[in-house]
Amino acid sequence: MEFKYFRKPSNFAFRTDTPKGCSICGMQGIWFDGSGFSGTKDIECVCEQCLTSGKLKELEIETNIVREYGNEDADEIVFATPSLPTWQDCVWPCIDERFLVFERIASKQDFANKDEFKSAHLPEVDAITDFDFLWDTLPDQQLKNYQEGGDISVYLFSNGDKKYWLWDAN
Ligand SMILES: [Zn+2]
Numbered sequence: 001m002e003f004k005y006f007r008k009p010s011n012f013a014f015r016t017d018t019p020k021g022c023s024i025c026g027m028q029g030i031w032f033d034g035s036g037f038s039g040t041k042d043i044e045c046v047c048e049q050c051l052t053s054g055k056l057k058e059l060e061i062e063t064n065i066v067r068e069y070g071n072e073d074a075d076e077i078v079f080a081t082p083s084l085p086t087w088q089d090c091v092w093p094c095i096d097e098r099f100l101v102f103e104r105i106a107s108k109q110d111f112a113n114k115d116e117f118k119s120a121h122l123p124e125v126d127a128i129t130d131f132d133f134l135w136d137t138l139p140d141q142q143l144k145n146y147q148e149g150g151d152i153s154v155y156l157f158s159n160g161d162k163k164y165w166l167w168d169a170n
Contacts, residue, residue: 001048005081005092007103011145013082015045022047024055036083038062054080065091066099073099085146086155087170093122093157095164100157105149106165107139110156120163134167 001009014033022031023043031045039061046056056063057079064083066074077092077099084090084102093100103110111117117138118131137152151170156163 003052003081005077005099005101007101009082012085012102012104014085014146020045022050024050024059032063032082034061036063051082052080056080065089067091067094084155085149085153086166086168087153088168090155090166090168091124093124093164093166095122095159098159100159100164103156103158103163105143105146106154106156107142108135109140109142110163116163117165120165122157122164122166125166129167 003009006013014036015030016033019028019030021028023034023045025047027047027049029047031047032051034043034045037043037056039059041059041061043061050056051063057075062078064077064081066077068074069078084092085105111120114132114135117135121129121131134152134154137150138154139148139150143149152167153169154165154167156165158164
């Protein structure tokens with residue numbers, strides 16, 4: 001299972017706890033949870049095949065939010081990429097008109113030190129953010145999946161070898 005903009009969907013995408021029938025094709029499996037999707041129609045879950053083949057675009061169901069709609073990459077994020085595992089709705093970040101790749105929920109191991117962490121925040125991170133506090137709340141060890149995340153999460157993205165992050169809280 002590979003997505004251009006979402007590195008580890010098996011670990012960091014919201015998925016159903018138990019096998020279910022895909023709301024579009026009916027195939028049974030552990031599929032992407034549809035409760036956070038937006039659109040005129042609610043679906044419970046969507047399988048990998050239906051997601052990657054663009055079935056949600058036909059149904060006008062959106063998995064993610066972008067700032068500018070209407071090009072091929074935006075369509076890929078909005079209709080054919082698992083939702084970001086954030087607490088609040090979050091616009092998929094973009095730098096120099098390129099969408100970033102969501103890597104995982106971050107830990108201290110993702111950064112050489114606190115200074116590197118502080119300098120890697122995205123422009124949309126609020127200036128009043130308490131960076132020292134956030135650094136202290138970062139898990140020491142890399143998380144295996146989103147279930148291991150706490151009530152405050154830092155989301156790690158990449159653009160080539162450059163790292164960026166956003167955060168939010170429950
Ligand atoms: Zn399906």
